[in-house]
Amino acid sequence: MALEKTWRWFGKKDTVLLADLKQMGIKGVVTSLHHLPAGEIWPVEEIKAVRKKIECYGMHWSVVESLPVAEGIKIGSPDRDRLIENYQISLRNLGACGVDTVCYNFMPVLDWVRTDLHFKNRDGGESMLFDYPTLAAFDIYILEREGADESYPPAIRQKAGQIIATLTREQQEELAYNIIIVTQAFVHGVVGEGKNYKKQFLDYLKTYADIGKEQLRMNLSYFLNEVVPVAENAGVKLCIHPDDPPFPLLGLPRIAGTAEDFQWIWEQNKSLTNGMTFCTGSLSGRQDNDLVKMAEEFASRIHFIHLRNTTFLPNNSFYESGHLKGGVDMYKIVKILLEEQIRRKKVGREDIRMPFRPDHGIKILDDYTRIANPGYPLIGRLKGLAEMEGLQMGIERFLNE
Known part of the structure; x- marks a missing residue:
């Protein structure tokens, strides 16, 4: 059995x-x-x-x-x-x-949330990574959610600032798109495709403000x-x-x-x-x-x-x-x-x-x-x-x- x-x-x-x-x-x-x-x-x-x-x-x-x-x-x-x-x-x-x-x-x-959908392991295989400082960088600097700064301890905020400084505009967009759209598209995600997807996402977050x-x-x-x-x-x-x-x-x-x-x-x-x-x-x-x-x-x-x-x-x-x-x-x-x-x-x-x-x-x-x-x-x-x-x-x- x-x-x-x-x-x-x-x-x-x-x-x-x-x-x-x-x-x-x-x-x-x-x-x-x-x-x-x-x-x-x-x-x-x-x-x-x-x-x-x-x-x-x-x-x-x-x-x-x-x-x-x-x-x-x-x-x-x-x-x-x-x-x-x-x-x-x-x-x-x-x-x-x-x-x-x-x-x-x-x-x-x-x-669910991951920050890297193409994380390489030592053997050359590819899995997924959740990196908390990278999520903070997305939240604070890309999404610009109100009050995001207060959600993270100083050490994570500092790392987030260092990370965002290394990302091009294209890489920032890819990070946002992966978190909001790619990981959610096959699990009944609430935000659809479109150029305003970040604003739609922020609006959904605001429904949980209280x-x-x-x-x-x-x-x-x-x-x-x-x-x-x-x-x-x-x-x-x-x-x-x-x-x-x-x-x-x-x-x-x-x-x-x-x-x-x-x-x-x-x-x-x-x-x-x-x-x-x-x-x-x-x-x-x-x-x-x-x-x-x-x-x-x-x-x-x-x-x-x-x-x-x-x-x-x-x-x-x-x-x-x-x-x-x-x-x-x-x-x-x-x-x-x-x-x-x-x-x-x-x-x-x-x-x-x-x-x-x-x-x-x-x-x-x-x-x-x-x-x-x-x-x-x-x-x-x-x-x-x-x-x-x-x-x-x-x-x-x-x-x-």
Whole structure:
């Protein structure tokens, strides 16, 4: 018995085909209705069409990643209840179609942030870097967000000034475009293409001017208590994705990045339907997060798993370092997850299936000739998948002897 082998597939625009996934031994596909904006109802007909396409290749739609939460829900806008009702209908429709796991996040404006999408490692591979002083340079000097200076300690402000002095106008524009547009375009980003994209982005940031951590928490609590009962009745498990990176940035609060955050989330609605996506890459963005302890403590609520690794750098920075190598003790975490699967079977839980996917990957070999979303190279992820499968096989053999 092992974690279910899944792969994130971006639909008809993905250069990795469903036939490719079948050859790779994938059992479950992780995908979304990417063409529908956040807040719209997912029709049964469209869900069935995607499910049928996947099943034609002998696989199944394992996880929705993601059913996006509209910004109006996050900020508690006047149309929040309408947006939540749409979300409830979509959950019912997914459940009726046999799709039983939904990954979502509650990150304001940006789903994730990296400052370098082409970070070279020692072997010549390419991954992604989050450099905190560079983000500060973007925030203070390129975006010119009001109050940005006060968001950073003096040492980071000094480094940001040094960085911006080395960047040409073209490099500054590329940095802004990557953060605001490129990393968000395939995850239901709120800002579209156009010459005024920086102003649009600033306007979205301003909607959170009076929303701190506590208010954002209250908005999440409201959302959970409206949608968890519906999901439970529909037979759908909800799994919130950790913030990436898991600390405040650009003046935006973060509420799903630490053990304390997740404990608070479980207290809002104690149903096991209210679960998490255990993303080792996102959670490891904080050096004070003990991922092994978090896996042990929250194992019963883990409905979906993202496995990848990071390596820390000075100044609150990090880069994506593949799947096995880095600061994450992948052996201990996978062992905890496999033991949780055994425990669920013993106590009679129905949700024994625990889907995981190799999250992101290092661009290597033929990846340089293929078109892919940032962080999603074919060969690099396939390498990570093979590493995770080998690690699981060894741990399973050990547990069974």
